[in-house]
Amino acid sequence: MTTTTTLITPTAATPMSSHWRDFLALTKPGVVRLVVFTGLCGLLAAPGHINPVLGFTAILCIALAAGGAAAFNQWYESELDARMKRTAKRPIPAGRVSRNDARDFASVLCGASVLVMGLAIGWLAAAILAVSIFYYVVVYTMWLKPRTPQNIVIGGGAGAFPPLIGWVAVTGDVTLTPVLLFAIIFFWTPPHFWALAMFVKSDYAQAGVPMMPVVHGEVATRRQILAYALFMVPLAAAPWYLGTAGVVYGAASLALTGFFAALAVPVGLRRSVEGDTMKPEKRLFAYSILYLFALFGVLVIDRVLQNAGIIAGGLA
């Protein structure tokens, strides 16, 4: 006996029932968690005071913007996501959310985030929020990602804005420390992403995305991962030796970033062989996430200690 299976691919015209969990997945909650945390730390480390309700509103706006931008990214890349093993089960390629619904959902999140930020907090913070959405959706996703292996280097700016936005929400001003916080995430992004790109290289190659290991090969990518990770050591400590953060941040940043660089050394110097499990690359990627949580968390602890008069420093 033969059976015939009819495959129905939902389109914009085909009704489908989407679960709220599918819309949550469109926001890339795993990534947004860290993005929001860095925004919160920027807000808490800034000199000055913000009404807690307004502070919560500012962080909510960053979360809505980052989630909305991530949903726009999945709306634009649904065909690409369908071609890669890592992303094929996302709500749009899996047929659980239509492209139009995803686009509308993203528009509402992004629109509301900028509007509420502008009305409740200020238009400078709202403008930077709008720039970060534009940067991730248009500059990175639509323009750079399909064109150049430097996509991450330039596109890294997309996720680097939140601490700056949190800071500006409190002070209304852009000063040295928030620019340094931007730079820290900007230069952290290439080793964070390329470590992952090394072990999902075949996915990108088969989907035709010009990521660094695909275009310039493993050896060049490994060297660049190491170079960026080493550069992070003096960069991450800059708020301390430039006098805007205290000694607790300085010591913790040297230890945390030193370990980041140490994990990048075997990645930078070794060559993978047939059937390699890519353990050093997986370890570096996993630590990159823990590292950023810890570094920004310590910045806030340092600020609390400064406020209590326990350590010296003068975040500005």
Ligand code: HEM
């Ligand atoms: C253009 C810049 C970036 C690129 C290309 C990039 C790329 C990626 C990719 C491909 C993944 C795997 C995601 C998955 O399989 O769902 C990932 C995971 C992750 N990224 Fe990035 N990333 C970037 C910037 C950032 C930024 C700025 C942050 C936060 C500040 C961040 C935080 C994370 C976190 C927390 C994860 C783990 C997510 C989870 O466990 O669900 N990334 N990144």
Ligand SMILES: CC(C)=CCC/C(C)=C/CC/C(C)=C/COP(=O)(O)OP(=O)(O)O
């Ligand atoms: C405030 C604001 C708007 C912030 C934007 C922050 C944001 C969501 C940055 C994330 C960058 C990111 C996850 C890139 C993933 O690369 P990819 O999209 O190439 O990954 P993929 O292959 O998993 O889709």
